[in-house]
Amino acid sequence: MSNQSDLKTIGFTPFLYNANEAFFNVRAGIPIIDALSQSSDLLYLAKSFAEDAAYAKDTDRHAWAAHYLTVMGKALIDDVIQALLPRPARTKTESEEELPVSK
Template identity: 40%
Template sequence: MTTSIKTIGIVTFADCGEKEQSLFRVNPDIPVQEALEHASNLFYYAKKLMLDAAMEKQGERYAWPAYYLCEMGKAVVDDVSSSIPSSR
């Protein structure tokens, strides 16, 4: 019997405020394949923005959107990594 691995929803991101509280969390029960596809899209667009930032005269305006896209993608990947059983 094959068990479908899904996100577990423990990873938070977008810390803000004086208390550095997380504003967002990865939702649980998302199939891993779908979560990774979404993370891949987030990283793809972050890469595009970073290239624009490097090539444009006033490219710094692309830095924050790229940062947030990377933060979201990393949260998804970290949550997926936490949901995969260890082989130890």
């Protein structure tokens, strides 16, 4: 496994969809410690907005703010997890297996 300080986001994880099409993706190349720190901040704010939403019955803006912050925080964590998982070994495809061995 790589040195964890060298690990970066892979930029795979999409978030905020419309008709099965992602509006945004996590950017590749962000150090995972920074991604996790940002995710912690986003989720802390989401928690605060969710608490506000529980008491503010005249508007849903706090609930929607909590929703979007949670989606962004989760995407960051999911992308970090992908960066931490070991990559599976590549296997030959059927067409590659049928190729003659060059001498």
